[in-house]
Amino acid sequence: MILINSKNSELKNIVILATGGTIAGTGIAGKTTNYKAGNLDIKSLVDSVPSLDEIANISYQQIANVDSNDITIDHWLTLANRINEISKQSDVDGFVITHGTDTLEETAYFLDLTVKTNKPVIVTGAMRPSTATSADGPLNLYQSVALAANDLSKGQGCMVVFADGIYSGRNVQKVNTFKTNAFNSIDLGCLGYMRDNIPYFLNKSIKPHTVDTEFDIFGLKELPQVSIAYFNIDADPLIIDYLAQKSEGLVIAGAGCGTFSSAWIKKVKELETKGIPVVRSSRTGSGIILKDYAIDKSTNCIPGNTLAPSKARILLSLALTKTRDYSEIKRIFEEY
The missing domain is CATH 3.40.50.40 (Rossmann fold)
Known part of the structure; x- marks a missing residue:
């Protein structure tokens, strides 16, 4: 169970589950390279985003704080089971997962196949550490919370928000090593766009996801190699x-x-x-x-x-x- 800090009864209650990555990275002020990923805790990350409490009531939990190259299947199972557990609470409306970008697309697809809720699950990250000039993490996190709090996101499966784009967990790919618009879905296109806190959906994934898949990871300690x-x-x-x-x-x-x-x-x-x-x-x-x-x-x-x-x-x-x-x-x- 997770305690929801419902400061405003008119806002949705969103749970942020943090795993680390560049979005929580720190380094030399202004620089985009030679930083340490997963150095900020989730409270510091949330506190760095202006007006986040104006679009949703935020609760958060630190699942891990690692470079995404160090994400393991154990992390996946913990994360998916945690979402499945918390999603049963009637006072939880959606989820945001903060994650490093190098393996973000893999985690998003795993969650798309194994999470058992119609409540929005949004994965996001950053290409620049929090200490860089024009760090992209705060806007990505802000827009992810906004998307998770929007009723249009219900039943859409696990989605990724990055650089104003909305992508399905199945189709999203990292396509650039350093640009802030490092994700897209190649031939299959994005699901839509974020403009500030408003989503504009244009497409929909027709592949089975979340509650409609046949995969149940409850009780599993490992996956076949x-x-x-x-x-x-x-x-x-x-x-x-x-x-x-x-x-x-x-x-x-x-x-x-x-x-x-x-x-x-x-x-x-x-x-x-x-x-x-x-x-x-x-x-x-x-x-x-x-x-x-x-x-x-x-x-x-x-x-x-x-x-x-x-x-x-x-x-x-x-x-x-x-x-x-x-x-x-x-x-x-x-x-x-």
Whole structure:
């Protein structure tokens, strides 16, 4: 249970769950580089945003305070279970998750598949630390709280707010290493825009999410291990053997439309006898992976649809909590 500080009964009650990242980072005043991520606690972060208490009643909790490269599956399970628990409170209207940008898209997709509430769940972060000139974190946090407090956000799944854009947790990708508009959804577009505290929705994700998914992580202590193999010219097929020793499933970041060499095709076929499913994704960052009759000769080779390799890994891992049947896993990738 979390205590809600309802100062204004006319405002929505929003819970901020903090995990660290650049948005909570500090460094040399004015500089955007060589800072320490996850250095501010959530109270300091909230206090730095002007007028936040004018758009919602804010409560907060520190789940972690780390660089997002140090986020683990344990963090994911803790975060999703915490949201599922708190969302049962009638006096909670929505959630905002503060997160580092490097793995933000992965956490957003995991929450999109595992959170069991129609209440808004918004993930945000920053490309500049809090001590930088023109730090972007305060506006991103302000707009995320505003979106979480807006009735239009109900039932939209986990969303990401960044640089005035609204993105679905499924489709969002980090596309730049340092610019403040570092996120978009490539071919699939944004859901809409934020202008100050007002959302303007233009699109909607039709893929199942949150309460409509078949995934239940309650009681889970870990997820099946899934690894990613990156294909390139003359890539050693023994990479597949190595990863298969440690994994229950494998994602291949293939060339073009998820393709790879005949030597890799042979290795994938060998994994079929070991009961290891292999998902074909693409290193290109956009497009769709459909059945390729030249490559998908093995029943365990599964097209990854529009999911980037890191997100295909998440879906395959969750699928393996339910089934080991190749046809069922294919159905899951077609559906989600």
